[in-house]
Amino acid sequence: MDGFKRRRELKKSHILEAALSLFMDFGVQKVAIKEIATKANVSQVTIYNYFGSKDNLVQEVIKHYINKAWWEFEELFNSDLPFHEKIKGIIFAKKETAQHIHSNFYDVIMKEYAAGTSYVEELYQKKALPKMMALFDEGRRDGFIDPNLSNESLLMYLQIFKEAMQREDIYKQILPMTEDIVKILFYGIVGKGES
Incomplete structure (x- = not known):
């Protein structure tokens, strides 16, 4: 990659990080392109040149966040940690995310996920599901x-x-219960039992 492309990608990355930070704190609706430009230290025109519109930027931020x-x-799945420590890591990460994500940004991500044809679905099918099955084999x-x-x-x-x-009626309610739901997913309603 030549210097121009590298600088362009770095600038794009700064915009995505700035937008992600603002969306996490304030949600998508309350953040203006001007605020993203200021945080990323670029002009609004640069953002429109790279992304075309706020909607396109939001889609790219979702992909960036998911990636x-x-x-x-x-990294956790591939680590040398024992199975139970990996599960604890997943639960802790989900809890941390739930505590730090603005509900509006969460809703935007979940609407994209609910569409079923999104980048999230593709990642789930091609990467997450095989890793989960490997994790279950390890367990x-x-x-x-x-x-x-x-x-x-x-x-x-x-599935x-x-x-x-x-389902919108589910994902709209689940954010405050994320840690409990992930525990139930991995440990069932009986819990961990004897370690």
């Missing part, structure tokens, strides 16, 4: 997941959870 979150989860090997549970039943469980999360 960052996925990179953190992938079986380490004695944390019942070895008699089939991959088909685990996939069905994840039911995913489909429920795409």
Whole structure:
């Protein structure tokens, strides 16, 4: 990549980070392009040249946010931590995200996810699902997941959870309960039991 392209990508990255920070704090609706430009130290024209519109910028910020979150989860999945520590890490990360995301930005992301044809869905199908199945296999090997549970039943469980999360009446209520919901996803209603 030549110097011009590198500078362009760096500037684009600064805009995405500035917009993400503002969206996390104030939501999408209350943030103007002018505020993003000021935070990114660029002109409004630069933002429009790179993204065309606020709607396009929002879509790119969602992708940027999802990629960052996925990179953190992938790092956790690929780590040498034992299975139960990986699950704790996932729960903690979800709790942290829920505490720091503005409800309006969360709604925008979830509407994109609920559409079912989004970047989020593609990442779920191509990357997250295979990693989750590998994590479940690891949990079986380490004695944390019942070895008699089939991959088909685990996939069905994840599918039911995913489909429920795409319903607006569910995702509008779930943000304050994120930690509990993720615990139920991994530990069931009985809990962790004996460690």
